[in-house]
Amino acid sequence: MAYVAIADRDHEIEHHDPQTFITKYVWSQDHKVIAIQYGLTAIFVGVIALCLSVMMRLQLGFPDNFSFINPESYYQFVTMHGMIMVIYLLTALFLGGFGNYLIPLMVGSRDMVFPYMNMLSYWVYLVSVIILLTSFFVPGGSTGAGWTLYPPQAISRGTPGVDWGIILMLVSLAVFIVAFTMGGLNYVTTILQARCRGMTLMRLPLSVWGIFMATVLGLLAFPALLVSAIMMLLDKTLMTSFFMPAVVSAGVQTGHESGSPILFQHLFWFFGHPEVYIVALPAFGIVSDLLSTHARKNIFGYRMMVWAILAIGGLSFIVWAHHMYVSGMNPYFGFFFATTTLIIAVPTALKVYNWVLTLWQGNIHLRVPMLFAIAFIFTFIHGGLTGIFLGNVVVDLPLSDTYFVVAHFHMVMGVSPILVVFGAIYHWFPKITGRMYNETLGRWHFWLTFLGTYSIYLPMHYLGFLGVPRRYFAMGSTDFMPESAQTLNASITISAIFVALTQLIFFYNMITSIRSGKKADPNPWHATTLEWQTADTPPKHGNWGHELPEVHRWAYDYSVPGYPEDYIPQNVPAELAPVGRDHGVKH
């Protein structure tokens, strides 16, 4: 194969040594600083979204007790909570945050290939966040259309934020997509074109594989959201009729005619379903590395894990309409999408088996990152199984508008990725800050969060089976819902408030550890991947000093028979550690 060493092409890398405080910490082109900027901004908006969810739960648990929650504000909380969590927190944190920090370090590069564009990506992302948050303060407030923004109701009178909120939401999404595209092109190009010598594709850690495939999905799927945002903006502002049918609103005929709301649903979910995997694939990758490192064992079935990531990426584009079973689609159409949905469960299940088999007979160290990683396996299996229920048309139809769906997607793409986010933060905290966190507080944070989230979402499945509808501000009095359902709702709300408060432990731990935590060892977990082998902790600008590292082995040489230590870093030459997986194993 025609390979050329990136080291031989050093002239292609832009040099951008920071000169002043501003260029070092504010307008920085260093991927690590940009990663932290991305991460902190995402976590900041995530906390806002968490507060919004508490407000929703207050209404649901204790209806009509709070004067500041009315039907309008309730729908605004729901919408902003969903949109922020999925796009502005999870997508931005996994790709802009972890992607930015880990890619160059893990592939042995000095920085992203286009540092200036990388910097621009963050600042444009920040603009999108500011536009989004501005919508809280405009007349009418933010949009209350639900995170899916379905027309016609999203831009019809009566929906909260119909004047300005929806416009700001759509503009913010469009700006976010521009930011993501700039970042995404950087990630893909860096992974494929700027790896250090010896870092073949199949020696990449699975974190990089997950982030890579998620980026490819994002680059190809976000345009669908852009198309729908542009066309809905035109429907709203210039009265076109792309999505808007003829509607009589408040007794008045609107100017629209014959638009297709279903067209919007197709476009939205054409983005929306890959979006699930944009969030899930980096989590899959990162959790694989956490499990392997803390179980001191090579990841089970590395190649299968890579191929499963590729398969999930490809299949994720042909399952979108399983979100639309209730839209009145042709039954054959539903059958097709149910089939593809069940097929995508195969590579996903394969990954789950491999995680469990990685733990099998491993030397498991139950440190905080490992606790979060194992918890992810639980919550993901749980959310994945209910997904198989909902992937079938006949099961989905009665459950679609109930709390069962809320429970399902929160388990599978809310709780699971967030657990990985926490695990990853604890895992890489020593490298990023040079300090150790407080292990005891970390454990408290884990157990309270893990058990707390279960006490929120497990009962929701039951509420769903009872037929309790989602999206409702108030349930009213109905025959089919027993009074105990409301008691359960109150209990869920108390759990939600409890879990939200628990996060204060996390923030307290992080802040105090950065200020006065124990100084971290450069490689406290005895991990093999390159980011732990840097000369400085935290790594300095340019990451590697004078010489780029050279890779001689894959990322999972843990507990190799015949080697005195239980890990061999990727950059240890073959002569120094002449053992490999094929030694000591009978063929």
Place this chain on the structure above:
Amino acid sequence: MTVSLILLAVIMFVVIGWLLRQTLNTQPWIPRSTDNAVSGTSIDTPAKTFALVSFLAVVTSLFALFISAYAMRMHMGDWRPVSEPRLLWVNSAFLVLASVVYEWTRRAAGKGQAARLKAARLKRGLTIAGLLTFLFLGGQLIAWVQLNATGHYLTSNPASAFFYVLTAVHGLHLLGGLWVWARSTSRVFSGAEADTVRVSIELCAVYWHYLLLVWAVLFGLLLTT
């Protein structure tokens, strides 16, 4: 959505197929010295070229989705086809010429000739290519005015709405290209060596060809529906 699906399938097939070729028949758990000699650049091309090709995949996805939306919306019953202004043919000719001139400029930038001659060719080529592109964009604006004058407003019918939106999105992409064109042109006119702008000119040429192709598809779609 069939159009988008087919295009995405092709893109995903290429990406996944290529990745599989890299990963099949490997045993990464065995440290091999031959692998160590292998460096980390997967495709022997400058990073900027690679990034442009990736970007074109993103833009392809964008236009494919617009076309899918167009194809779905036109079956809704209220669709009244627009008779496109004839000016579009002239505009198309401008864009074809712009693409041809850019190609000529790209070749001129690569040839090993005397620096002065090369610089003169680049100046001429870039100026003409830019001018033709501006003519195309100006022509598109006039076409909008003509269409408007015949009563086909943005809101009058989805067919005309799509006409305005598709031409606008295509025009905006060209404007983005003109930003890069302006940078390389100003560098050439301020006496930069041809080698320092060669990559930029090459990438612009590819981008212009690509946008010509997109315009051909869009124009064909608008004419036939």
